[in-house]
Amino acid sequence: MIRVEQPGALTTVQDGGRRGWRHLGVAMAGALDADAAALANLLVGNAVDAAVLEFSLTGPSLTISAATTVALTGGEVDAVHVDADGAQRSVPCGRPVAVPAGELRIGAIRRGVRGWLAVAGGIDVAPVLGSRSTDLRGGFGGVHGRALQRGDTLAMGTATRTPDATTPAWWFEFDRLPQHRLALHFVPCTADHAPVEAFAGQAWRVDVRSNRQGLRLNGNALVAPNGDIVSLPVTPGTIQLPPDGQPIVLLADAQTTGGYPRLGYVASADLPRLAQAAPGMQISWTAIDADASRALWAARRAQWQRMQCLLEERRSTLQPPR
Helix, strand or coil: CEEEEECCCEEEEECCCCCCCHHHCCCCCCCCCHHHHHHHHHHHCCCCCCCEEEEECECCEEEECCCEEEEEEEEEEEEEEEECCCCEEECCCCCCEEECCEEEEEEEEEEEEEEEEEECCCECCCCECCECCCECCCCECCECCECCCCCCEECECCCCCCCCCCCCCCCCCCCCCCCCEEEEEEEECCCCCCCHHHHHCCCEEECCCCCCCEEEEECCCCCCCCCCCCCEECCCCEEECCCCCCCEEECCCCCCEECCCEEEEECCCCHHHHHHCCCCCEEEEEECCHHHHHHHHHHHHHHHHHHHHHHHHHHHCCCCCC
8 A cells, every 4th residue: 555644735635647539528538748758667677557646846745554566657756765764865756766665755856847756556546438547627537627735645566577677777758857948849720810920930838827728828818719619529638718818728637628829839749848847838839741740750759669668678687586
């Protein structure tokens, strides 16, 4: 079991998302950076879509009742493990770390906004509509449909592989963390006669009001097209233009329909990178066509496959003798 001693700023149970229900108005939810969550799972020997803990700004403190293997990915963060005798050891990011029973303390994120914690066997909460992800807006999934609170307990699933013998010196990261600026691609939408050129022609700042539903942008206000439009289906990655002229990029907890004009859609290869867009960070946008977006996605998947093969090769050297 895992007991929550301190929950952090916003810690939720997430997996690969709740797919196949948007036609009924159910949001996808899931880790905002599915690749970072998948990497954490692979490091501890889980399936890529096993449930993990996603934390924002400040990580949780957790008492783990039995020895296990953990992995942290995402934003740069300091973490320590304290065993039953009070001995402390650092838990570095991007690698599998075998820990005995004790308390895992995850501090504030120094670079980036979010991190992901995987434990061997995954977080074993009851699936809802095929997913263990927390839907904060809908109030279901995860732990009672909410962020973790002090005193919550979480079951750990059964690990499928032998624990690692040592903590490696190597580490893995899939995306480099942004510092002050993100350069992203989007596929423009021309159906709504939206001011696409004006959107791509300036740099935007991330608004502090951003959350898992949408990333709000601040800049020189755009002029929205005149007249009402019919509400249409939207997806994570849709860039909307509300009446105030400040765009919103929909993220994993986004609603399923929307009546705002659309500026376009974030290239799928770039969408996970928005998980680390901190308030005040500058974002610039480059318009591309659908073929270029597919090429970026294919390149990202190829990069992922190469990393996965290398990871399996490295992890094989950590296994204890049978």
